[in-house]
Amino acid sequence: MQTRGMSLRWLLTASFINNFALGFIWPLTSIYLHNQLGQTLVMVGWVMLMNALGQMLGSIISGRLFDRMQPFNLIQIGVGIMALSQIAFILWHGWPAYPIILAITGIFSGWNTATINSYGTQVKTHDGRYVFNMLYFIANFGMVFATAMVGPIYNYGIIWLFMISLVMYSALFIIIQKHFNFTLAQVSSDDALKIKKIKLPVWNLRIIWTVILGLSVLWISYSQWQGNLSVYMSDVLHLPLWQYSMLWTINGLLIAVVQLTMNFLNLSTNRKMMWIQIYGGIACFGLAFLILPYVNNFKGFAIAMIITTLGEATAFPMIPALVNELTPMSLKGQFQGLAAAAPSAGRAFGPLVGGFLIERLGYHSMFYLAAGLVAVTLxxxxxxxxxxFKRTTLF
Incomplete structure (x- = not known):
């Protein structure tokens, strides 16, 4: 059994495989539910909401358990159930079995994401900000790579997507058996009893909750790009669907360029750079929404997407990195779980909030209100x- 810290190489490998496998499950869920299973868009929205809430719940639970039991057992459970769920998808992918299994995968995809991020706090060979930058980059790379393959494979039948995902989760299970089995000091029986007594310094806690809630707000705004913006571009401005898809190609490529450049120049290890990333990243989200009411062609949307992606690639990985610095070893899992739950909360409630504002006030008002909400967060x-921050204790 390993006694040293987590290997960054194998952690990144696990993150890539996890997100690559996950990328075969959810991207076509809306299309499959609506076109193949004949469900209404309202029902599709509820199914996606339950999936996102499941991710949030799974992140919170696994984060808390990370500090109280062997993380190796946690990740075995999460990956094992995800593999079994792919077998269930292969056998039962009709209605209502499909949404039930999807809700289960939501819980354990959030479970695995939080566990992997919590393992990131155990990497001893690299600065924490570098680790979380790389985790964010590799997770996006895995998801984008899988999403690019989903469309062509889906034409041969949805079962093939589940079979590929099953192979990937099986491979991931083998990897964690060899490279994730080490004991953390805080899970001993004596320390487990002390965890409940540990209290963070008050300013550590205030800043952690502020940035986690801020991350939820950013994901509420970001979820508009993933849903309502596609309707706005196609139905209101009558732009072709390929242009909306091209925006996400720009997004994926730019994330790779920004993350690799920052890590190559070792910028993420500079504390001042961390604040620039967080403040500048949040500001970029607000600026993009201020631009959107004035654009009506692909070039304008591409500029807004570039600005949004700069914010995403800089702010998103630094928030869990900051949470890592502000939490002691015995509480890292709990708060990394909350940080991992924040995006799921944004994805769960963002489309509902955006849709409500659009119906009542229109798209342009929604854009301005989103910019205002981001500005208040900043x-x-x-x-x-x-x-x-000067009153906090760093760990």
Whole structure:
């Protein structure tokens, strides 16, 4: 059994395979439910909501358990159930079996994401900010790579997607058997009893909750790109669907360029650079929404997407990295679970909030309100950090 810290190479490998396998499950869920299973768009929305809530729940549970039991057991459970769920998908992919299994995969995909991120706090050979930058990059790379393959494979039948995902999760299970089995000090019986007594310094806790809630707000705004913007571009502006798809190609390529450049130049290890990434990243989200009411062609949307992606690639990985610095070893899993749950919360409620605002006020008002919400978030984060960070305890 290993006694040293987590290997970054194998952690990144696991993150890539996990997201690559996951990328074969959810991208075509809406199309499959609507076109093949004959469900209404309202029902599709509820199914996707339950999946996102499951991810949020799974992240929170596994994060808390990471500090209280052997992480190796956690990741075995998560990957094992994801593999079994692919077998269930192959056998039962009609209605209502499909959404039930999808809800289960939602719970354990969130479970695995939080566990992998928590393992990132156990990497001893690299700076934490570098680790979380790389984790974010490799997770996106795996998802984008899988999404690019989904369309052509789907034409041969959805079962093939589940079979490929099953192979990937099986491979991941083998990898974790060899490279994830080591004991953490905080899971001993004595320390397990002390965990409940450990309290974070008050300003650590305030800043952690501020940035986690801020991350949820950013994902509420980001989810508009993933849903309502496609309707706006196609139904309101009558732009072809390929142009919307091209925006995500730009997104994936730019994330790779930004992340690899930052890591090559070793910028993420600089604390001042961390604040620039967080503040600048949040500001980019707001700026993009201020641009959207004034664009009506692909070039304008591409500029807004580039600005949004710069915000995504800089702010998103730095928030769990900051949470890592502000939490002791015995609480890292709990708060990494909350940080991993924040995107799921945004994905769960973002489409509902955006849809409500669009129906009541229209697209342009929704864009302005989203920009305002992001601006308020930015101000709160800056004020909280300026006032409280000097009073925090770093771990």
């Amino acid at each position: 101000v709160l984060v800056i004020l909280m950090v300026m006032v409280g």
